[in-house]
Amino acid sequence: MRYQSHDVDEFAHVRIASYWPRRVSAVGTRVQPSVLSTPSPPPLFSMFRNTYDSDNTVFSPQGRLHQVEYALEAVKQGSAAVGLRSKTHAVLLALKRSTGELASYQQKMIRIDDHVGIAIAGLTSDARVLSNFMRQQAMSSRMTFNRPVPVNRLVSTIADKAQVNTQEYGRRPYGVGFLVIGQDHTGPHLYEFSPSGTSFEYYAISIGARSQSAKTYLEKHYESFADSNLEDLIRHGLHALRETLQQDKELTINNTSIGIIGPKGPHEKVVSEEGSFRILEGEPIDVYLKTMEAKAAPEAAAPPPAVGDEDVQMAE
Amino acid sequence: MPDMSVLAGPQQHQFNPYAENGGTILAIAGADFTVVAGDTRQSEGYSIQTRYAPKVFRLTDRAVLAVNGFAADGNMFVKKVKQRLEWYRHAHAKDMPLRAIARLIQTMLYAQRFFPYYVYNILGGIEEDGSGAVYSFDPVGSYEREACRAAGAAQSLVQPFLDNQIYFKNQTAAPGQSHPTHLPLSDVLSIVIDSFTSATERHIEVGDGLEIYIVLAKGRSLQGVEGLRGLREMSSREDGERVFVLQRELKKD
Numbered sequence: 001m002r003y004q005s006h007d008v009d010e011f012a013h014v015r016i017a018s019y020w021p022r023r024v025s026a027v028g029t030r031v032q033p034s035v036l037s038t039p040s041p042p043p044l045f046s047m048f049r050n051t052y053d054s055d056n057t058v059f060s061p062q063g064r065l066h067q068v069e070y071a072l073e074a075v076k077q078g079s080a081a082v083g084l085r086s087k088t089h090a091v092l093l094a095l096k097r098s099t100g101e102l103a104s105y106q107q108k109m110i111r112i113d114d115h116v117g118i119a120i121a122g123l124t125s126d127a128r129v130l131s132n133f134m135r136q137q138a139m140s141s142r143m144t145f146n147r148p149v150p151v152n153r154l155v156s157t158i159a160d161k162a163q164v165n166t167q168e169y170g171r172r173p174y175g176v177g178f179l180v181i182g183q184d185h186t187g188p189h190l191y192e193f194s195p196s197g198t199s200f201e202y203y204a205i206s207i208g209a210r211s212q213s214a215k216t217y218l219e220k221h222y223e224s225f226a227d228s229n230l231e232d233l234i235r236h237g238l239h240a241l242r243e244t245l246q247q248d249k250e251l252t253i254n255n256t257s258i259g260i261i262g263p264k265g266p267h268e269k270v271v272s273e274e275g276s277f278r279i280l281e282g283e284p285i286d287v288y289l290k291t292m293e294a295k296a297a298p299e300a301a302a303p304p305p306a307v308g309d310e311d312v313q314m315a316e
Numbered sequence: 317m318p319d320m321s322v323l324a325g326p327q328q329h330q331f332n333p334y335a336e337n338g339g340t341i342l343a344i345a346g347a348d349f350t351v352v353a354g355d356t357r358q359s360e361g362y363s364i365q366t367r368y369a370p371k372v373f374r375l376t377d378r379a380v381l382a383v384n385g386f387a388a389d390g391n392m393f394v395k396k397v398k399q400r401l402e403w404y405r406h407a408h409a410k411d412m413p414l415r416a417i418a419r420l421i422q423t424m425l426y427a428q429r430f431f432p433y434y435v436y437n438i439l440g441g442i443e444e445d446g447s448g449a450v451y452s453f454d455p456v457g458s459y460e461r462e463a464c465r466a467a468g469a470a471q472s473l474v475q476p477f478l479d480n481q482i483y484f485k486n487q488t489a490a491p492g493q494s495h496p497t498h499l500p501l502s503d504v505l506s507i508v509i510d511s512f513t514s515a516t517e518r519h520i521e522v523g524d525g526l527e528i529y530i531v532l533a534k535g536r537s538l539q540g541v542e543g544l545r546g547l548r549e550m551s552s553r554e555d556g557e558r559v560f561v562l563q564r565e566l567k568k569d
Contacts, residue, residue, distance in 0.1 A: 111406065135406055139399055270553045 057169045068166050071173035071195040078121030080208035080244035081108060082237050083179040083190045084218065086228045089262030089275075090181035090188035092119040093237040095208075095244065096255045109259045109279045113138035115148050115183050117259045117277035121208035122176035122195075130158055130174060151182030155191045155199045163197030177207050181261050183275065188262055206240060213243035230265035234258060235291045242295065250295075253286050334386050334434045335360055338521030339371055340468035341382035342511060343440040344482060345448035347498035348533040349540075352380045352440035352450075353508045354468075355516070355566060356525035358387055367524035367568065374550045375401055376411040378557035379441035380529045381421075384468040385455070386434035393433045397421060414441045418451040418459055425457035432456050436467040442557050446533040470515035470522045477514070481507050501530070501540030509564065516566045523569070528562040 052058050053066030060066060081094040094108035109119050110131045116138060120127040137157055141149035158178075165171045178193040192207065193199045204222050206214035217240040225233060237258075242251055258280040264271035267287045271278065280288075341354040354371035357364060365387075372382040373394050381397065383390035400420060404412045412420070418439055425433060437453040452465040464482045466474035479485045484495040499507075508528060516523045529550075530541060534557050541547065541560055550559040 111409075135403075139402060143395060143399070270555065272552060 055169075056166065056171065056173070065166060068173050068196050071175050072177075074175035075122040075177035075195065075207060076209065076211075078123075078176070078208045079106075079108070080206060080211050080214060080241060081119035081121050081179050082204075082206040082211075082214050082218070082240045082244075083119065083181060083192075083202070084204035084222075084225050084233060084237050084240070085181070085188050085190045085202075086225050086230075086233050087187060089230050089233055089260060089265075090183065090190050091230075091233050091237050091261075092117065092179055092181055092257075092259035093234070093241045094119045094121075094257045094259075095241055095251075096257055098255070105255055107257075109257045111277055111279065112154070112180075113142075113148060114272070114274065114276040115261070116151055116154060117181055117261060117279070119179045119257075119259060120176055121178075123174070124176070126174045126176040127178070130161075130176065130178070133161065134158060148184070150184055151180065151189050151191070152201070154182070155180050155193055158193055159197050159199040162193070162195050165195075166197055179205060179207060181259065181277070183261050204240075206244070208244070210244040210246075214240040217243050230260070230262065231267070231288070231291060234260075234265075234288050238288060238292050242292070251289055251292070253282050253289065256285060256289070257281050258285055258288065333431075335388075337365065337369075337385070337387040337390075338469045339384055340466065340470040340474065340512070340515055340519075340522050341371055341384045341436075341438055342464075342466040342474060342478075342508060343382060343438045343450040343452075344464040344478070344504050344508065345440065345450040345462075346501060346504055348442075348446060348448060348536045349501055349504075350380070350440040350442065350448040350450060350531045351501075351504050351508055351528060352382050352438065352531070353512065353526060353528040354382050354384065355512055355522050356527055357521065357523050357566075359521050362520070364524075370527060372527055372529050373398075374529065374559050375417065376441075377551045377553070377559055378411065378531060379414050379417050379439060380531055380559065382438045382440070382467075383435050384438075385436050389433040390435045393424070393435055393437075396424065400424070413444045414439070414449055414451075415443060415461075417441075418461070421451075421453060422457040422459050425453060425455065429456050438465055438467055440529075441531050442533045446535075448531075448533070466511070470519045473515050473518060474511045477511055478507070505530075505540075505544075505562075512566060523566045526564040526566050528564070530560045530562070532558045532560075 052060035056065065056067045079095045079097040081092065083090070083092045092109060096105035096108050098105045106124060109117065110127070111117050112131060112134045118131060134154060137154055138149045162174050165173045174195040177195060180191040180193060182189050190202050190205065191199055192202060192205050203225060204218040206218065221236055225236065228236065238251060259277065260280065261277045262275045264275070338359040339355050339357055343350065343352040352372055356368045356370060358366045358369035369387065371384055371390065372380060375381050375398060381394060383394055401412055421437060421439060432455045434455055436455065439451040441449060443449045450462050450465055451459050452462060452467065453459040464478045466478060480487060482499070489495050505528070509526070512522070512526050532541065544562060546563055548561045550561055551557065
């Protein structure tokens, strides 16, 4: 029932993220960090692609479903989102995009239930519809079973729902990916949901534009996450998110969104006993931005040294 | 005496979807607080189903709903109202104002106009302007804001008492004085407890236990509430409206 990812033989440089069959069950401990490089799609001018890529229900001769891959491309076009977790907390950090100085910033984080929250990357309209469905599932689970929905079950449900759209004629895959954080009696969890219908659990992961740079940072530091406190976890997440920024951009209180699950942190004023999911935006995140280390100075195009500076002047 | 009912003539049996589970609820609005109370006995006919079945529920930090009539409908209705409030929270990232909850309850009840929830609802809490408010409903959604209301088995015993003590009906003030427009919390709590102990004396479906919810407006001091025996806080935060619960025993006969 789950969409099985496929091997790509002729493009040796291409590796699809869902190659690795190690999927974590709710009680499993073999959670792997995201050690995979971002797959790059084959060049668009490839003649193999075009005849098989408009029908969702047709495989290409290489055994690929191009519509699904195009859907994954839509996720990669969205602005970056980063997720990471410790033994006590799980956090999401997202970069909010705006169309211009006069415009507002796109909402990247959605509350599903007290114990589940998501960050989105891709088509916001698809995200709305899917998150609505998740909310219905969460509420119906509480109504029917008098307990919050287990997070892994919720993620599996939307993964299965997304898979339907990869196998039915006339339907297009969802164009959005989620990072889902939640908590249950076994502690905090972080999952990635992708429109291909796969979901995995992670210690740390990022999705969206230039997310590979964030992944590199996360891979370097992930061993320290498990025992981090909330402030350090957020700081790592902000550093990872910063890696995805373009040259002259920076993280501000307007373009950054933080989602937290777990007990109250030192800078938080009011948090429920159970550590319910909350979204921090605007002024309240300034204190976290300030904990970031100064960015390393860029190597090229440095500003000209001040008058009287001893350093050798770069060529004009 | 032999059973004569067979001589009554042809009979038809049909499933009755409703039952009367007894009990009584009551709500009184103050200037900056509201009290919503209900006994905890659930009965059917001359039998007691349970001595403790809550009829009063916290919806948000500023709204409390008491439901009385057919317990199954009451419990289900509360769950559905809570779900609607959760959807509102998802859409607007804040709690629904009290008068909006009242209007919502009307639409939910009327939607079942042709197979009603057999429930008399009383919604109590704090309005957007910080004043105490009580809204009472009939089973199909007719509603009105009031200063006080009693509903349920002992309604006919309690409401006249409230009319006299809250509205000062059929009572003149001492010469040179006027009746106060609002009563202090301690007076209201006394009236509530006396209403229930008296109703318990004379009505078989009322008794066992009493649960009193107190909703305080934002910023109002805890005067009148501190020192109350067995007080429990239900609110989610300390800087907004606050909800407290008290439990008291009632006669079990």
